[in-house]
Amino acid sequence: MWKNPSESLARATVKYFQRHKGEVNSCAVSPDCLLILTCSDDSRLHVWEVKSGLLKQKVTGHTGPVKSCCFSPDGTIFASSSIDCTVRIWKVDKAECLCVLTDHSKSVETVCFSPDSKYLVSAGWDRLAILWKVQTGQKLKVFSGHQDTIICSAFSTDSSCIATGSWDYTVRLWSVYSDRTDRALKGHNGNVSCVCFSVSGMLASGSWDKTVRVWNPCNGSLIFLLTGHANWLRTLSFSWDGILMASAGHDNMVRLWDCENGKCIKVLKGMLDTAHTCTFSPKGTLLLIGAMGFYELD
Template sequence: MWRNPSQHFSAIGIRYFERHKGEVNSCTFSPDCEILLTCSDDSRIHIWNAKSGKLLSKIKGHTGPVKAGCFSPDCTLFASGSHDCTVRVWKTATTECLHVLRGHSKSVETVCFSPDSRQLLSAGWDRTAILWDIQVGCKLKIFSGHDDVIQSSAFSPNAPYLATGSWDYTVKVWNLKTEGQAKTLAGHKGNISCVCFSVSGMLASGSWDRTVRVWNPLSGALIFLLDGHLGWVKSLSFSGDGMLLATTAYDEMVRIWDCETGTCIKILEGILEPAHACTFTPDGALLLSGPIDHK
């Protein structure tokens, strides 16, 4: 975990969280930056004190690798998606399982909450995305149209849109207010592994083609093509103000991009394994990456 009090991304220290017994597939901070959630191939979810690094809880329930996890924006809940084909919704305060959501026929690869914390999207190997009502644990809508695995998803923070990224090389942008067809963003030459909206309305997608594309999601226009990674792009995260974009790939480095110019302003090295996940804290002062060496 890289501390950056000066906003210049000088790496003055790394803290390791070393208790998982499998690859770390997902890591995310709670909105208040107090808690860190990590999900692993060891079928476990770990809850950490983000400041001290103390392991607060080992959460069991899934019967297969946990592929994705996320907190609700109001921090009262967190969700996890697993290779066991289920989505679980948990209470943050007690880690009690609130709902076990069944509806996918294959592995769940991605989960994300709506900005109002009332809905959850899940998607995966069955090529469908399911929108859930979290209050009662029921399906609201099923999104179909991708021709291959859906590995990533994201809600827009300030518009009624969500995005899904697929192994069919496309990103689809869905309007939650209409029943019309999704807008398809094409151009990548490999599987889409990650998508993320910024507060300013941009949409970024990372791919196995080693590039990151930044789009205007409404028009479908390409804003930037970010080229520089030497391996598959695995994860990306906008800073809270939308001015920076962090990307990780199978090249043992994290790249930081200026979202006004599309230039790489910093390469964070010192990661000895490919990083599966990265995320900014909301204030942009910390950047966390989760590599495959279980840390």
């Protein structure tokens, strides 16, 4: 826990990773904080060493731009999704493709693992979210209800719930273990571009309407409406302890929010381009920004 987040961020340093030949669409930090995974419109994924900044592996296999990537929480595999309508699961140590999931009919825009690493959800232009069993690649459930492209997804910290955000301006909540009817969270006035759960159970959503909404997913009530961004939101991330949230997008800056009162405590400037993704490292010492640098929070 940071006793004074504002002071620690004031001492931040920035490092850059530049080897992709296209726009960086997503990035992730491995659970042990040793590796960074990035994916790009160049149809490749790159695996980087955090300390050295060296490119460790170029991962190929997708036949179109790669839109999303993530490590499994147990650190053994990672997943990617692409405009080529597939989801691929890869082994971390050799970047070997273990499985290709092919049930989507259009571009797959988002993919994420459950916190227990047992499940994977993917979604995209076909307006469907598909739940997969990671070990076997079996399709378990298909969630339908969005009226437009699904662009983002997230599991709750107990793996029981999935949130998806869509260009239909809504966030929908789906049950992993039951057949309970989904809930639609309404209020955004633009495409919902990012969703994220905190360890305390809050759900945040960011939108092209330039706002972040923080919800109580249990009853659908709004906790905070966060304003201040000058352009579209692209990415959100909660710190490991749920005390801070980072938001970023097309205004070339990152805002840090206090999750207890909804106040903006810091604005990080100096981005060279749109922040396509941001994520806190599992230990909370790094804030990774694509495309492509990271802030060191010690």
